Amino acid sequence: MVQYFQDIYAAVNSxxxxxGVTIKHIWKKPVTLQYPEERQIMPERFRGFVHNDMTKCDSCNICAKLCPVDCIYIESEGKGKDRMMTRYAIDYNKCIWCSLCTENCHTGSITMSHDYDHSVYDRRSLVYEFMDPREGTIPCHRATRIETGWWVEPKEEKEKNAKPAAEAKPAAETDPAAGEPSGDKGGDH
Incomplete structure (x- = not known):
């Protein structure tokens, strides 16, 4: 009979x-997110899914060679100036988000996105093809890319080219015969 009352006491106490825990937390702000509608903001250096900007990629294969799990697939045809990329794919089933591919990409085409959710029903959907087969092949050589309109100038080169243009502009505004700026009209000389 004593055990019966001890069990009742334990149940009521529990x-x-x-x-008590519920009452303590009832007035506090909720810490959960309504996930699909509200997404958590990721920090700047978050390593999400790998993204490749195909307009910058030159199919150098450095990313595929450095990948420790061989999840990057690059296929190209031809050699030298005539080389054309036919496939660029990443298998997210294998990817360990180590960021070795992004750190060593000399064109800056590979980046880590802030996307952390690729929920799918089929694992084959996690092999992401960056090239659309309907678009055909992409030229790998810079000169061929410029000729065909595939070239996107890297940020560093754009800044380098902008500096000489900015320096040339003030030189063009000076009067070469007088050696003075042409915009200065009058004044004590």
Missing amino acids: AMVGM
Whole structure:
């Protein structure tokens, strides 16, 4: 009979402890997110899914060679100036998000996105093809890319080319015969 009352006491005590926790947290701000509608903001250096900007990629294969799990597939045809990329794919089933591919990409085409959710029903959907087969092949050589309109100038080169243009502009505004700026009209000389 004593055991019966001890069990009742334990049950009531357990319920009261649970209610105490509930009452303590009922007035606090909720810490959960309504996930699909509200997404957590990731920090700047977060390593999400790998993204490749195909307009910058030159199919050098450095990323595929450095990948420790061989999840990057690059296929190209031809050699030298005539080389054309036919496939660029990443298998996210294998990817360990180590960022070795992004750190060593000399064109800056590979980046880590802030995307962390690729929920799918089929694992084959996680092999992401970056090239659309309907677009055909992409030229790998820079001169061929410029000729065909595939070239996107890297940020560093754009800044380098902008500096000489900015320096040339003030030189063009000076009067070469007088050696003075042409915009200065009058004044004590």
